[in-house]
Amino acid sequence: MKHSIMINWVVGLAILFGIGLSQPTTVSAKSTAVKVTNTQSLTKAPYRAVSGYLYSSAKLTKKVHNADNYPLTTFYAYKSASIxxxxxxxxxYYYVKNGNGxxxxxxxxxxxxxxINISQQRKQVNQIIGxxxxxxxxxxxxVISILNLMNRQSTLPDLLTQLNNLAQSINNNPDIVKLNQIIKMIKSDGQTLNYLFSEGINKLYPKIVAIHHLNNRVFALAQGLLDRIN
Structure with a gap:
C-alpha cells in the first residue's frame, strides 16, 4: 500500500512539473548550414583537383563526386562562391566542370x-606589350607611370583601378580600345603572369606547369612589362 502511494506521489510530481517520464532526452544536432555571402563569374581556366569533394551546390549539402577519382582530369572553373x-x-569554392561537362x-x-600553358602566356605578354x-x-x-607605381604590396585591383581611371580620363578612342583590351587580359591572367614573371618566364621550359597558390600581387608583373616595353 505504501509502495503504491509512493509511486502515485512521484507520478503526480512529474505531471505537476511537466516532466515526461516516457520521453527520451534529445540533443539537437549542431547546425551545418552554409551561408553563401558572394558569387561571381570567373574567366574559364583549367585546373586539376588534388583532393576533396565536389558538391551539388555552393551550400555544400550534397557530395556528388570524390576528386580522388579524377586525378588526371582537367576541370574548368566558371564561378566562385564565398561561403x-x-x-x-x-x-x-569554385564551380568546375570537366571537358564534357x-x-x-x-x-x-x-x-x-x-x-598554366607557358607558350600561351608568353603570347599573352607579347600581346599586352604590343x-x-x-x-x-x-x-x-x-601606362609606364602606372606600372612604375606598383610596389611589392600592390595588388591586382590596385593596378586595374589605375588603368581603368586612365581609360576613363582620355578622349582618344583608339587608345581607349587598346587600354580596355589590356585591362581585360590583365584582369583574367594577371595573377598567372605575375607568378611567371616572378619565377622567370623565360626560364620555364615545360609546356604546362601546375601552380597551387597564386597571390594577388603585381610587382613582378609590372616590372616584367616595364622590362619589355620599347
Whole structure:
C-alpha cells in the first residue's frame, strides 16, 4: 500500500512539473548550414583537383563526386562562391566542370591546382606589350607611370583601378580600345603572369606547369612589362 502511494506521489510530481517520464532526452544536432555571402563569374581556366569533394551546390549539402577519382582530369572553373559556415569559418569554392561537362560541382579552391600553358602566356605578354607600344606617346607614358607605381604590396585591383581611371580620363578612342583590351587580359591572367614573371618566364621550359597558390600581387608583373616595353 505504501509502495503504491509512493509511486502515485512521484507520478503526480512529474505531471505537476511537466516532466515526461516516457520521453527520451534529445540533443539537437549542431547546425551545418552554409551561408553563401558572394558569387561571381570567373574567366574559364583549367585546373586539376588534388583532393576533396565536389558538391551539388555552393551550400555544400550534397557530395556528388570524390576528386580522388579524377586525378588526371582537367576541370574548368566558371564561378566562385564565398561561403561562411555555422562556426564562422570562411572559404571560397569554385564551380568546375570537366571537358564534357559530365563531372561537375562546387569544390574548395584550396583543392585545385591551376594549369598554366607557358607558350600561351608568353603570347599573352607579347600581346599586352604590343598594345602598350602602339598607344599614343602620352598614354603610353601614362601606362609606364602606372606600372612604375606598383610596389611589392600592390595588388591586382590596385593596378586595374589605375588603368581603368586612365581609360576613363582620355578622349582618344583608339587608345581607349587598346587600354580596355589590356585591362581585360590583365584582369583574367594577371595573377598567372605575375607568378611567371616572378619565377622567370623565360626560364620555364615545360609546356604546362601546375601552380597551387597564386597571390594577388603585381610587382613582378609590372616590372616584367616595364622590362619589355620599347
Amino acid at each position: 561562411q559556415r555555422a562556426n564562422g569559418n570562411k572559404a571560397v 559530365k563531372v561537375k560541382g562546387w569544390i574548395w579552391s584550396g583543392h585545385l591546382v591551376r594549369l 598594345l602598350i607600344d602602339t598607344l599614343s606617346t602620352d598614354n603610353k607614358n601614362n
